[in-house]
Amino acid sequence: MPSPILDIVARAATSTDLFTLADISAVRNWDYSLPTLTKSNRFTERKPWTSSSSFQAAFDETYPFLKDIKLDHLALVGGTVLGFLTGCHSSKDLDLYVVTDQPNLADAAAFGHDRVQQFIHDVYTFMSTSNDALRKLQGEKQKTKPEFKVASDKFYQLDRFRVRRVRNVYTVEVPQLHTHALRAIHLCTTPHATLPHLLQRADIMGIAYYEGDVHFTELAKFCFENLCFVVDGSLATSPTYIDRVIKYFDRGFDVILPALAIANVRTANFEYNLSEVIALPQLLIVVNQVKGNKVSALTLRKPPSAATTDATSLEIVQPKNMTPDAVALHNIACLVHNTLDGLIVDGDGPLYANSFRPRPYIPEHLLVKTYETVRASVYTADRHLSLRQLAKYFTVDKPSAMFHRLVLAYVASREEDTISRGGVIDAGFDHHVETTLDAMVHEQIQAAKAKLAALEATRATSTTDDEEATIMKANPEAFFGAYFRAP
Structure with missing residues (x-):
């Protein structure tokens, strides 16, 4: 009898059903009816959540500069949401997407650009206004106490406020109070008519914080309840996708592999307390035990061929260091190679709006x-x-x-x-x-x-990624290679 999770996976691309934290079951019900990668004696704790109010409190504490910023029509998606929910928040970046909530909006693209630019303007204005208020306070206090001075770490370092745009994705580096650190916020202007439409495109887990609530797709609800996710090989994979599969596994999530042929996994070395390797074309799985459908994995990593390809590629990638000099070097490399889609439009400090230019x-x-x-x-x-x-x-x-x-x-x-x-x-x-x-x-x-x-x-034209084209189906047989079996 087919596992119910396969039906959920089959519906994931079209389902519009969403669930909230109030719908999350406290009991795990995954029965390992399909091959599943786990770790020996692993039990990942899951924080009990019943409403979004505590989530919002934790979010506001971590990102206080956003507490007074309007987030309407902006959905927070990705590892940040999951990190808060699991209690192992480590991501410093926020990923925000535009949701119009207007399926028949005539110029949705303009709506998306305007909403993102308004958000960037609001963040800078909030910080600038905060600094102005402190300077005013300092001036008033110094009338009676000339030695009074507001501590420098209470001011936002607005000269470090940076905005970079590549195609339709903005990256905003936001200075923090009391620290030299920067918070990175990524905003995609591509408009989505509804939140379900956005989450249908999630390749690992469709979870979003939107309009004051945490929302799950049916598949994400199952995955969060059971701290696992499904890799069935049906999505076109990329090096970054494989990296995230490895990262999620290392953070305590089991991996359900419906098409993995357990019978093809070698086990002879287990008798001598040695490990075996499941060598998928894009993923190496080092295992030390197989019990039924439970595959105990020591590590997951990309094969050497993938690492070599990454290291030797001459593809022009965005610089990690987003200083003006680094951006200039990158842009000129893109210009001379005619890779104009890679051009970075930037703006710093009070000139942040320069990033709104078309080129x-x-x-x-x-x-x-x-x-x-x-x-x-x-x-x-x-x-x-x-x-x-x-x-x-x-x-x-x-x-x-x-x-x-x-x-x-x-x-x-x-x-x-x-x-x-x-x-x-x-x-x-x-x-x-x-x-x-x-x-x-x-x-x-x-x-x-x-x-x-x-x-x-x-x-110059306003370039928007065609997300429909980027979500391509792949061949599970190619992903699993010699370890493929039809689920």
Whole structure:
């Protein structure tokens, strides 16, 4: 008889049913009727919740700067909500999504952009107003007590307020009181007609804090009650998805694998207190015991091939350091490679609204300054030539041709004269690389200026991710490989 959880999974993509904390059962009812990854003797505690009032109190205590900010039409989704519910909150980032609650809204895209920009404006205004009130208080007090001064850690450091936008996703770095730390808030302007429509797109657990209440999809309710989640291989996976599967497992959640062929799992090593490995194409599971459908896993990790791919990829990714210099380097790399969807539009401090512009501002003098910085990283003082930096910032020719200009051409010109002396890299090599690189920098700056002129002549459009296209079905047989069996 098929497990009821399979029916719940089948309904997940279309169901509009939502549940609240009042609907959560205190009793776990998962019977391990399907293969499940767990840990030996693991029992993860789950905080008892009966209403959202205590959740809201915990949220306000952790994010006090949001207590007086309107969050209407903004749903908090992701690990932050789950972290509060399980009592193991560790995520510093907030993920907010726009919910219009108007299925027939004529210009939903404009609504989404306006709502996100209003939120950013409200946060900055709240902090600025708080600082103004403290300065006013200080001025009043100093009329009678000239030595009075408000402690500096009671002021928001507004110069550290940063906003970055890539396509339709804003990242806001918010300074905190009494600490040098920043809180990151990610806001997606893509509008969702209803909260169920948004949560149907959750790939692990559809939970949201919205309009003062915590909401669960039917599948998320089951998963939260039983502290587990389902990986059936039907969703197109990505490295970040696998990373989150591993993270959730490490934080105490069991993993239900409906299509895992238990009979194919080797167990011979268990007799000698040694572990075995379930080698799925995208996930390695180190196990030390199998009892029925319970698979005791020591660790989950990505296979070496995935790690190697991540490390060697030349894909232009967003910098972790979101300083203006880092953003400028990133934007110029995107510009010269025509990866315009990766451009970061930024605004700092009182100029935060610059991030609302349709495209980043890249003046010509910034191109020159950037390539002066890049040049030093391509060929360093200790004579290290970075092919990665060369390929990332130079597009005047193919990487192989540029390497030929920098190295092989010189070697070819010198090998006949120097072979008798046992080497081709002589004192003139550094001069050759330096002068050749100078010429390439000049060529690249001219090429970048041309691309910049073409970009500025093109009408900017408001780009919104097509979320329907990003949710693609995958083949469970490919995910489970040799360990696949039809559930």
